[in-house]
Amino acid sequence: MLSLLSFMALPRVAVLLSTLLLFSPASAQSIKSLDDLFTLKAGDSKGGCDKYKTQLTAFLPDIQALVDAGIEASDPSTGAAIQNNKNAITNLFTFYNFEFDNDGNPLGKNKNPTRQEKSRLGSIHGTFNDLKLFLENGYTAIERLENTKPWLFCDSSWLEETETAYDEDGNPEQNTDTGAAAGSTYTVRNIPIKDAQGKQTDNFELYSEFQTPANADPDNWDKYAYYSPDFKLYMSTPKAARALDNGSGGRSWCNGDVTEGPSDVPEKRRYGITTEWMASATITLCPSVFGSDGANWNTLNDMKNDARSSTYGTALESRSIKAITLMHEMIHLLKGNDDTPDAATYSDGVLGLTKDQKAASRTAASKNPDTYVYFSLSYWLTKNIKMPAPANTNNAPSDIDWSAGVSKGEVRPGPVADSGPETDGDQ
Ligand SMILES: [Zn+2]
Numbered sequence: 001m002l003s004l005l006s007f008m009a010l011p012r013v014a015v016l017l018s019t020l021l022l023f024s025p026a027s028a029q030s031i032k033s034l035d036d037l038f039t040l041k042a043g044d045s046k047g048g049c050d051k052y053k054t055q056l057t058a059f060l061p062d063i064q065a066l067v068d069a070g071i072e073a074s075d076p077s078t079g080a081a082i083q084n085n086k087n088a089i090t091n092l093f094t095f096y097n098f099e100f101d102n103d104g105n106p107l108g109k110n111k112n113p114t115r116q117e118k119s120r121l122g123s124i125h126g127t128f129n130d131l132k133l134f135l136e137n138g139y140t141a142i143e144r145l146e147n148t149k150p151w152l153f154c155d156s157s158w159l160e161e162t163e164t165a166y167d168e169d170g171n172p173e174q175n176t177d178t179g180a181a182a183g184s185t186y187t188v189r190n191i192p193i194k195d196a197q198g199k200q201t202d203n204f205e206l207y208s209e210f211q212t213p214a215n216a217d218p219d220n221w222d223k224y225a226y227y228s229p230d231f232k233l234y235m236s237t238p239k240a241a242r243a244l245d246n247g248s249g250g251r252s253w254c255n256g257d258v259t260e261g262p263s264d265v266p267e268k269r270r271y272g273i274t275t276e277w278m279a280s281a282t283i284t285l286c287p288s289v290f291g292s293d294g295a296n297w298n299t300l301n302d303m304k305n306d307a308r309s310s311t312y313g314t315a316l317e318s319r320s321i322k323a324i325t326l327m328h329e330m331i332h333l334l335k336g337n338d339d340t341p342d343a344a345t346y347s348d349g350v351l352g353l354t355k356d357q358k359a360a361s362r363t364a365a366s367k368n369p370d371t372y373v374y375f376s377l378s379y380w381l382t383k384n385i386k387m388p389a390p391a392n393t394n395n396a397p398s399d400i401d402w403s404a405g406v407s408k409g410e411v412r413p414g415p416v417a418d419s420g421p422e423t424d425g426d427q
Helices: 050-073 079-084 086-096 115-137 204-211 300-304 324-335 346-353 359-367 369-384
Strands: 006-009 013-015 151-153 223-228 233-238 272-276 281-285
Touching: 050 086, 050 115, 050 300, 050 324, 050 369, 079 086, 086 115, 086 346, 086 359, 086 369, 115 324, 115 359, 115 369, 204 223, 204 233, 272 324, 281 324, 324 369, 346 359, 346 369
Parallel strands: 151 281
Antiparallel strands: 006 013, 006 233, 223 233, 272 281
């Protein structure tokens, strides 16, 4: 999701923000609890997660299952044996544009093995491994989190647009101007940024952000202030990225503007955002993740039991589980927003990204969170769901290939030149 915002802390601390937006292995290692992994905002308002806690808890084993699938499918030490794993070969080709020689070496330009491609595969594998490390060992295992537990919010209303100027303790600044009404408070527009002696106040940097250029029209400032009572910090947002007032409360990121997502999806919604603060990183899941606006399935198991998961011609997108938004945001969290730009979203988007087979597209895919999500989902599906043999035969159940974005009757024996997303199945 877009990266238009920047954070400012109170006082004088400029912080970077960039944004954007499961169940089966019996042998799975134990994972940390939700509360071990995140500081969950309590309650049901201002981003509180209480009413979603059961759903969130069920997300974790499903993310673990997808991560384990991703680790297995991207292992750079597989060597020649990768040629026997058609599921890995096909998905590595369509999602990340890898091709391999008979010894399992990734091929670069001119179809020769290259160190760059080997290292790209290793880095993709490393991202999946970081997710595993986080799930199983917690935030202390991730160096870039600096021993600071990330927060998890279940709506962006923990950070709402405000005109009020708050002090460092989170209290409104009392207006001390001569002639000011008793009990009145300053706004971020009118609070003095210099004291009576002309010296800049502690909050000079922050408030000057909101006071230029001076403007009488409240809907025409360059920047708008978003305040977090939990962190006692402001986020400064350019006018173009200002959240919509949708009539259901304050202006906040999850309310839109709702312009993201594929153009053929009528209800484009915001799902999640990750921020990197000095105090603590945060993940915000929007309410749309948890309800009927979100992905189709609550768990991998529910999805697996749906008949269309073992039917040809089913869209990969329709197999999405609600946990994938958290997995997507966890990639931003663990690798950093700067190194994980959202180049494409949704299954058709990520498959389209590598269709031109250009080096720049390969690089973009290797950093793109949704590529990780749908790559691992596609691999997991083929591995865990088979097509039953026709009745009255002794045939074994057969593989279902999801690597082109739709379920098909066979896992192809190797990469083919034109294997982008298709709109319907071939059987
Ligand atoms: Zn994102």
